[in-house]
Amino acid sequence: MSATEIPEPQVWLDERGRPCPLPVIAMAKAAKSAHGSPVIAVLADDPGARYDIPAWCRMIGATYLGEISVPDDKGGSAYVVQISESAQTDASKSIG
Amino acid sequence: MGESVRAAWSAAAGLAWSDPARLHHPGRTASLVLDQARASLQASLALADADIFFTASTASALTAIFERLPHRVVVTGAVETQITLDTAALQASTVHVLPVTGTGAVDLSTLDPSWQPQLAVLQVANAEVGTVQPVEDLSRQLAGVPMVCDATACLGRIVLPKSWSVLFASARDFGGPAGVTIVAARKSLGWSAPSASERGWLGGFPDIPAVAAAAIAAESLPAAWQAEASRAHQAIADLRQRISDRIPDVDLVGDPEHRLPHVLTFSALYCPGEALVSELDRAGIFVASGSACTADTRRPSHVLAAMGALTGGNLRISLPLGFDSQDVDRLAELLVDTIAKVRADVGY
Incomplete structure (x- = not known):
């Protein structure tokens, strides 16, 4: 999917400067508290996030939409995820 | 040696x-x-x-x-x-x-x-x-x-x-x-x-x-090394099953059947690999990790990345030749407790 097809995120999480697994944990907590099927973007600069956000989506049943450009000049990357109802249930179960 | x-x-x-x-x-x-x-x-x-x-x-x-x-x-x-x-x-x-x-x-x-x-x-x-x-x-x-x-x-x-x-x-x-x-x-x-x-x-x-x-x-390799290999293969299969049954949110990595008999690799969500390695080290169990935080390059393993596997919270367990199956039981219990503790410590 090219960046132009990725919908505008409704939620932004800024996890830059925080090492893995903190960006993934932030994503899981946002998914748990979300209503509906929101599109969430996480900003991260840990080198593991590029692989671990898509892996988290696969494991939890969310959809990884891809990377978009970072909206400011503070560096890092922006990873966009579409949360589904089932992913919310899974995330809630595991977060407990 | x-x-x-x-x-x-x-x-x-x-x-x-x-x-x-x-x-x-x-x-x-x-x-x-x-x-x-x-x-x-x-x-x-x-x-x-x-x-x-x-x-x-x-x-x-x-x-x-x-x-x-x-x-x-x-x-x-x-x-x-x-x-x-x-x-x-x-x-x-x-x-x-x-x-x-x-x-x-x-x-x-x-x-x-x-x-x-x-x-x-x-x-x-x-x-x-x-x-x-x-x-x-x-x-x-x-x-x-x-x-x-x-x-x-x-x-x-x-x-x-x-x-x-x-x-x-x-x-x-x-x-x-x-x-x-x-x-x-x-x-x-x-x-x-x-x-x-x-x-x-x-x-x-x-x-x-x-x-x-x-x-x-x-x-000194045992003449019956193939018997030892099937013992290891079974022990790792059991360990895979126990991890899958008892630890939530784990990515078991690699082919479950066509694999080295003595190697098990998995990644646990919401865990820093560094903390897992240190906790297990304290318990006398020495494991490797492909997570970025455990590498001197600070980059995650290119193997895990190429596979699309979770790179964080990664552990590679290798059974030595002549391993004691009681040690594998102890390891299984320790993994359950250690991963729960590390997840709690990181605020999950």
């Missing part, structure tokens, strides 16, 4: 200290010790149809192998060791890197006959995640192309494929010194030149006492 291996190392250090190319008595003694060790390793590792050489590292083995084989166009896999990928990139004009499937096996459907490779380099199994590679299939598809096989972590653990031209592995894999890399080249390549001054070695003469110790380590 076992006591007999260290004793052999020490004894050979006193006996075979000289340059084996010299014609004086100490030189001839060193040469004799080297020849005996080579013959012993050839027999123990069932490498009768190959000439055996020794180098100090995988890097020097690869450089020596590339020097002796045409390598303008090379085919290799995405989950080879970094040193293999680096050597290929440095030495070849064109490197075709085959991607891997989710289990970490190279995807042969991506092979293109128009590449016309001169050399293929493929591991027998991935040492990090255990997945066995389709060496025979690749060899069939590239008939006539010399195949270099990285047998790291495989000797004495799985039956080797037959279609390699050159095979290399570290003696550390079977309880020998880490500074001995064994290079086996098919006799048909004609690498051995008994009359030359570099008789039987690649890139300078080897560390003979360490090679003698490696020979003793190979001799």
Whole structure:
């Protein structure tokens, strides 16, 4: 999917400067508290996030939409995820 | 390393200290010790149809192998060791890197006959995640192309494929010194030149006492190693099942069946790999990790990344030869507790 097809995120999480697994944990907590099927973007600069956000989506049943450009000049990357109802249930179960 | 291996190392250090190319008595003694060790390793590792050489590292083995084989166009896999990928990139004009499937096996459907490779380099199994590679299939598809096989972590653990031209592995894999890399080249390549001054070695003469110790380590491999391998295969299968049953949000990595018998790799969501390694270390269990925070490069494992596996919270567990199954039970319990504790500590 090219960046132009990725919908505008409704939620932004800024996890830059925080090492893995903190960006993934932030994503899981946002998914748990979300209503509906929101599109969430996480900003991260840990080198593991590029692989671990898509892996988290696969494991939890969310959809990884891809990377978009970072909206400011503070560096890092922006990873966009579409949360589904089932992913919310899974995330809630595991977060407990 | 076992006591007999260290004793052999020490004894050979006193006996075979000289340059084996010299014609004086100490030189001839060193040469004799080297020849005996080579013959012993050839027999123990069932490498009768190959000439055996020794180098100090995988890097020097690869450089020596590339020097002796045409390598303008090379085919290799995405989950080879970094040193293999680096050597290929440095030495070849064109490197075709085959991607891997989710289990970490190279995807042969991506092979293109128009590449016309001169050399293929493929591991027998991935040492990090255990997945066995389709060496025979690749060899069939590239008939006539010399195949270099990285047998790291495989000797004495799985039956080797037959279609390699050159095979290399570290003696550390079977309880020998880490500074001995064994290079086996098919006799048909004609690498051995008994009359030359570099008789039987690649890139300078080897560390003979360490090679003698490696020979003793190979001799000490249990005759029934295949029975030991199936015991390990079952123990890892049980451990996989217990982790899957008792620890939520875990990515079990690698092929569950076609794998090294003694290796288990998994990643746990919401866990820093560094903390897992430290906690287990405190409990006397020494494990590896492919997570970025455990690497001196601060980059996650390229193997996990190529597979699309979770790279955070990663652990690689390897059962030693002759492992105690009670230790595996203890490890299973410890993993449940440790992962729960580490998740709590990180605020999950």
